Amino acid sequence: MQPVLSITGISKSYGSIKALKNVSFDVPEGSVFGILGPNGSGKTTMLSIILDILKADTGSFAWFGQSGSSITRRQIGSLLETPNFYHYLSAVDNLNITQAISGRGTPADIDRVLEIVKLSERKKSKFSAYSLGMKQRLAIGAALLGDPQVLVFDEPTNGLDPVGIAEIRELIKDLAKKGKTIIMASHLLDEVEKVCTHLAILKKGTLLTAGKVDEVLSNEDIVEVSSSDPDRLKMVLQNFPGASSLQQDGHMVRLFFPVGTAKLEDINRFSFEKGITLNQLTVKKKSLESKFFELTND
Amino acid sequence: MLTLIKIEWLKIKKYPAFWWMLAIVMLTYPGLNGMFYYGYIKATSGKEITNNIAKMLLGNPFAFPETWHSVAYFSSIFVLLPSILVIMLVTNEYNFKTHRQNIIDGWSRQQYITSKLFDVLIVSVIATLVYVAVSIAFGIYADSSTVSQWNEQLRYIPLFLLQTFSQLSIAFLLGYLIKKAFIALGIFLFYYLIVENIATTYARYKMNDIGRFLPFEISDRIIPSPAFFGRFGKDAKEGYEHALNLVPEHIVYTILLTTGIWMICYAVHKRRDL
Numbered sequence: 001m002q003p004v005l006s007i008t009g010i011s012k013s014y015g016s017i018k019a020l021k022n023v024s025f026d027v028p029e030g031s032v033f034g035i036l037g038p039n040g041s042g043k044t045t046m047l048s049i050i051l052d053i054l055k056a057d058t059g060s061f062a063w064f065g066q067s068g069s070s071i072t073r074r075q076i077g078s079l080l081e082t083p084n085f086y087h088y089l090s091a092v093d094n095l096n097i098t099q100a101i102s103g104r105g106t107p108a109d110i111d112r113v114l115e116i117v118k119l120s121e122r123k124k125s126k127f128s129a130y131s132l133g134m135k136q137r138l139a140i141g142a143a144l145l146g147d148p149q150v151l152v153f154d155e156p157t158n159g160l161d162p163v164g165i166a167e168i169r170e171l172i173k174d175l176a177k178k179g180k181t182i183i184m185a186s187h188l189l190d191e192v193e194k195v196c197t198h199l200a201i202l203k204k205g206t207l208l209t210a211g212k213v214d215e216v217l218s219n220e221d222i223v224e225v226s227s228s229d230p231d232r233l234k235m236v237l238q239n240f241p242g243a244s245s246l247q248q249d250g251h252m253v254r255l256f257f258p259v260g261t262a263k264l265e266d267i268n269r270f271s272f273e274k275g276i277t278l279n280q281l282t283v284k285k286k287s288l289e290s291k292f293f294e295l296t297n298d
Numbered sequence: 299m300l301t302l303i304k305i306e307w308l309k310i311k312k313y314p315a316f317w318w319m320l321a322i323v324m325l326t327y328p329g330l331n332g333m334f335y336y337g338y339i340k341a342t343s344g345k346e347i348t349n350n351i352a353k354m355l356l357g358n359p360f361a362f363p364e365t366w367h368s369v370a371y372f373s374s375i376f377v378l379l380p381s382i383l384v385i386m387l388v389t390n391e392y393n394f395k396t397h398r399q400n401i402i403d404g405w406s407r408q409q410y411i412t413s414k415l416f417d418v419l420i421v422s423v424i425a426t427l428v429y430v431a432v433s434i435a436f437g438i439y440a441d442s443s444t445v446s447q448w449n450e451q452l453r454y455i456p457l458f459l460l461q462t463f464s465q466l467s468i469a470f471l472l473g474y475l476i477k478k479a480f481i482a483l484g485i486f487l488f489y490y491l492i493v494e495n496i497a498t499t500y501a502r503y504k505m506n507d508i509g510r511f512l513p514f515e516i517s518d519r520i521i522p523s524p525a526f527f528g529r530f531g532k533d534a535k536e537g538y539e540h541a542l543n544l545v546p547e548h549i550v551y552t553i554l555l556t557t558g559i560w561m562i563c564y565a566v567h568k569r570r571d572l
Contacts, residue, residue: 051402054571074404084399086390089312100305101403142403 002065004029004150004181005050010059012045018205019045022059025200025210027183032176034196034213035185036288038296041202043185044081047154051078063150074102077143078152083135087128091119091138094127095145104146116171117141132159140168151175153184157191169195193288203296217291220244221262223255226280227271236274240267252280302413306420310387319383323425327373327432334372335360335436359524361441363450368524369433370458373425377462378490380421381469382483387417388470389479398572407567415560418470422463429458457520460549464517464556471559475566490514510548516555519548 003026012020020042027033035043048054050061052068063072085094095110105113114120117137122130130138136159143151156172157165172182172195186192192199193213200210209216227233230251237253238246242261247254255267264281271278310316338359342349359368391397400410433454438445469486476482494512501509509515522541527534 052407053398053401055569070401070404070406070409073402078402080398080402082395084395084402086309086313086394086396088314089309093308093312097305097308098399098403100301100308101400101405103404 001029003027004031004064005183006062006065007046007050008060008062010046010049010056010061012042012049012054012056012205020049020056020202020205023202023205023207024059025207027181028198029181030176030179031198032172032182032184032196033198033200034192035183035200035202036189036192036292037185037187037202039187040204042205043187043202044154045205046202047078047080047152047183047185051076051080051152053080074104075148076150076152077104077145077148079136079139079143079156080152080154083139085127085135085138085142088126090126091123091130091141094138095142098142099145102145104148106146109145109147113141113144116144118167133161133164136160137164140171148180150181151183153182155186155188156184157186157188165191189288189292201292201295208295213288217288220259221257222284223257223262223264223267224280224282224284225253225255225267225271225278226251227276227278229276233271233276233278236271236276237267240270242266254284299412302409303416303420306413306416310417310420313387313390315383315386319379320424323376323379323428326376326379327369327428328435330376331360331369331372331432331436334368335440357526358441358444359526360436360439362437362444362447363452364525365433365437365440366451366454367521369429369436370454370461370521371524373429373432374458374461374518374521377425377465378487380425380462381466381486381490384418384421384466384469385473385482385486386479387421388414388473389477389482392477393479401572408564411560411563411567414470414474414563418466419463422459422466425462426455426459430455454521457545457549460552460556461517461520464552465514467556467559468513471563474563510544511551513555516548517552520545520552 005027007026008024010020010023011018023042023046035046037043045054049056050063050068051073052070061068063076066072086097089097091114092110095113096107099105099107099110111120111123114123117140119134119137119141122134127135127138136156140153140156143153153172157168160168169191172184175182176195176197184192184196196213198211199213199216201208201216225233225237230248230253234246234248234253237243237255240255243255243257245256247256255262262283264283268278268281357364359365391400397410400413401407405413434448437448472486473479473482476485494509494514498509498512498515501507510519519541522538522545525538527538
């Protein structure tokens with residue numbers, strides 16, 4: 001299947017600072033693609049290039065198999081960096097402009113998206129009178145106009161309160177269920193972990209890894225085991241064949257295996273045969289946070 | 299094209315500064331011309347011999363058809379008012395970062411500049427309409443006996459439009475390149491009111507009038523001083539005729555300069571990071 005977005009060898013410098021170094025990856029259709037990285041890692045630069053706000057020094061990108069143009073941009077709902085609207089206009093007047101430029105949606109669709117982002121009651125207020133969170137909601141509403149198949153969100157939960165953050169996450173999950181492709185930059189790890197199916201990690205302009213969240217996160221299987229006698233459990237499991245290492249953490253023993261080799265039944269049987277009854281046995285993926293620090297630490 | 303104009307109108311029609319500027323222009327053009335008209339009436343209405351000489355020399359600069367010329371000349375001094383609006387219209391886009399959003403939402407970079415060209419054109423047309431209304435009003439009011447000559451010297455309408463569009467394009471270029479409203483306005487006013495006037499005057503006497511090629515002066519010369527300036531002796535008459543003779547040449551320069559300005563904008567916008 002043709003990727004929605006294909007990025008090939010993109011580099012970008014600001015003077016002597018190299019913001020992106022030869023970055024390439026594909027965004028498959030229907031994925032929620034998280035671009036993750038610390039502040040200043042090049043996430044927004046990457047998104048700005050694919051939306052033609054910045055010009056790449058080298059490399060290219062293609063949307064739906066075609067090189068990026070105003071026509072491809074009209075099919076994408078985007079929120080880049082900050083909500084950009086005319087301060088003296090109301091939400092409705094601003095969305096009228098978005099609608100007229102993009103051709104996405106109809107004037108009637110404006111009411112629908114304002115309802116989704118919960119701004120209906122304030123739709124006639126001037127943008128300048130909005131709170132930071134309301135501005136962010138309006139920007140998300142503008143991206144949703146015309147129900148586009150592809151959405152680009154740069155830090156979508158910026159400025160939102162905890163309820164707002166939860167709502168936007170639900171919204172993104174709903175959109176993903178409907179088969180939309182969502183490209184999302186974030187420095188919030190749990191945000192990415194909770195909603196993304198795919199992931200690219202950037203650090204100082206270099207792409208560290210990209211792929212399915214499962215594949216990126218699990219370069220080993222971790223099995224957590226516990227019983228009423230943890231010390232004996234540890235002693236017994238030290239001889240379990242196939243485990244690459246073992247750790248004890250209070251009552252819990254963690255066994256590490258190469259990806260895809262952990263078999264819970266075998267561990268259960270092995271322990272039982274040695275006279276230990278397990279009261280917990282689960283496979284844990286490596287958390288995104290630990291993976292992120294592992295990758296981005298020098 | 300029409301879509302671009304419609305979208306620009308969506309942006310402008312609820313922009314308070316636009317309506318303020320329109321109101322100020324609508325007061326200033328008649329006000330300024332009224333001032334000169336009042337001076338004329340005062341100089342010619344007495345019964346002294348000097349009053350009659352003045353009347354003879356000046357004619358009636360506000361009667362048809364000379365009103366087209368005189369009002370164009372006096373009103374053009376106040377191009378700085380719509381210039382402020384033009385600078386605000388372009389620097390606002392940077393301020394609100396909507397210059398980015400318009401592209402993200404699906405305009406090409408070329409369409410963005412074209413939309414701004416329409417902004418400048420819309421403001422120029424409005425200023426020209428006000429000028430036309432003021433000229434007609436003065437023409438009728440100043441001397442109703444010459445109204446039948448209304449259709450002479452109509453060329454000043456397109457010349458006024460061209461001059462205004464050209465000078466507002468310079469204002470646009472400054473706002474477009476400098477991005478900050480106050481800096482662009484400061485430079486514009488300083489250059490328009492002071493630098494170019496001094497340079498042009500100096501060049502007129504010392505440098506073979508090379509100052510006529512300065513950006514504003516190029517188009518200033520397509521509307522020379524009103525005819526009565528040429529009635530004060532032989533030198534003045536020659537000067538006036540010389541100015542009239544240069545008009546066609548300056549129309550060409552004005553068109554070239556204005557085209558150049560917009561070509562720069564298109565070329566820069568095509569390449570630069572937004």
